[in-house]
Amino acid sequence: MSPVELRQDSRRVLHGAWNRSRKSTGNRLLFDEKSWTYTYLLADLTSKEAILIDPVLEQAPRDAKLIQELGLKLTYALNTHMHADHITGTGYLKQLLPGTVSVISEASGAKADKHLKDNEVVKFGRFEIKGLSTPGHTNGCMTYLVDEMGIAFTGDTLLIRGCGRTDFQEGDSRTLYKSVHERIFTLPDNYRLFPAHDYKGNMETSVAEEKQYNPRLTKDVDAFVEIMANLNLPYPKMIDKAVPANRECGLYDIPKE
Numbered sequence: 001m002s003p004v005e006l007r008q009d010s011r012r013v014l015h016g017a018w019n020r021s022r023k024s025t026g027n028r029l030l031f032d033e034k035s036w037t038y039t040y041l042l043a044d045l046t047s048k049e050a051i052l053i054d055p056v057l058e059q060a061p062r063d064a065k066l067i068q069e070l071g072l073k074l075t076y077a078l079n080t081h082m083h084a085d086h087i088t089g090t091g092y093l094k095q096l097l098p099g100t101v102s103v104i105s106e107a108s109g110a111k112a113d114k115h116l117k118d119n120e121v122v123k124f125g126r127f128e129i130k131g132l133s134t135p136g137h138t139n140g141c142m143t144y145l146v147d148e149m150g151i152a153f154t155g156d157t158l159l160i161r162g163c164g165r166t167d168f169q170e171g172d173s174r175t176l177y178k179s180v181h182e183r184i185f186t187l188p189d190n191y192r193l194f195p196a197h198d199y200k201g202n203m204e205t206s207v208a209e210e211k212q213y214n215p216r217l218t219k220d221v222d223a224f225v226e227i228m229a230n231l232n233l234p235y236p237k238m239i240d241k242a243v244p245a246n247r248e249c250g251l252y253d254i255p256k257e
C-alpha cells in the first residue's frame with residue numbers, strides 16, 4: 001500500500017470507529033458512573049500504541065485490563081485539566097502499566113511526566129494529538145485535537161449544549177467564551193466533539209451543532225457572563241480531595257500492588 005493509500009485507509013478505518021463500523025479499531029469510549037466522566041481510549045492498531053484521555057482513579061484497573069486485552073501499549077495518559085470532581089487515573093495507570101507517560105498542560109500547574117504548551121503535540125503510532133490551550137474553566141484547560149480523525153476532546157471547556165462552570169479554581173467566564181469562540185468554533189464544522197462529562201447521557205456533538213444550538217455560547221459575551229454568574233451549582237462533592245490529589249497527578253494515595 002502506498003503512503004497515500006495507507007493514510008486514506010487509516011482515515012476510513014478510524015472514522016468508522018465511532019460510526020458503528022464492523023472493523024475494530026481499539027478506539028473506545030469509557031464511562032465512570034460516580035463522576036459522570038468520559039474517558040477516551042485511542043489506538044493505532046499498526047504500532048499498537050494507545051493513549052487515554054481523562055482516566056479516573058477508580059477505573060484505572062478497568063482501563064489497564066482493557067488495554068492489555070486489546071494487545072495495546074499505553075504510551076500517554078492525558079488530562080484535559082486539573083479536575084475538581086474526581087481524582088485522575090494517570091498516577092495509578094503509571095503503576096499498573098509501567099512506561100506510561102502522564103501528560104497535562106504546563107499552564108495547569110500540576111505535576112506530570114510531560115507538560116504541553118499551546119499547540120504542542122504528542123504522537124501515538126502514526127497519529128498525533130495536539131493540545132490547544134482553552135482556559136476559562138481552569139487556567140490549564142486544553143482541548144485535544146486529532147486532525148486526522150476530525151475529532152476534538154474538549155474536557156470541561158465545552159460540554160454538549162453547555163460548558164464548564166467558571167466559579168472556582170481559576171474560572172473566568174470571559175476567558176472561557178474567548179477560548180470556545182476562537183479555538184473550538186473555528187474548527188471545521190464537521191469536527192466531532194467529545195466532552196469530559198455529560199449529565200444527560202449524550203455522548204458526542206459537533207462544531208456545527210454547538211455553534212447553532214449551544215444555549216450559553218450562542219449568546220453575546222455579556223449575556224454569557226450573566227448566565228454563568230447565575231448557574232448556582234453546588235460545589236463538586238470531591239473538590240477538596242480531588243484538586244490537591246490532581247495537583248500531584250493523582251500520584252498519592254493510590255492502591256498498593
Ligand SMILES: N[C@@H](CCC(=O)N[C@@H](CSS)C(=O)NCC(=O)O)C(=O)O
Binds near residue numbers: 156164166233234236
Ligand atoms: N455534581 C457533580 C459536579 C457537577 C459539576 O459541577 N460539573 C462541572 C464539571 S466537573 S468540575 C461543570 O462544569 N458543570 C457545568 C454545568 O453546567 O453543569 C459533583 O458533585 O461531582
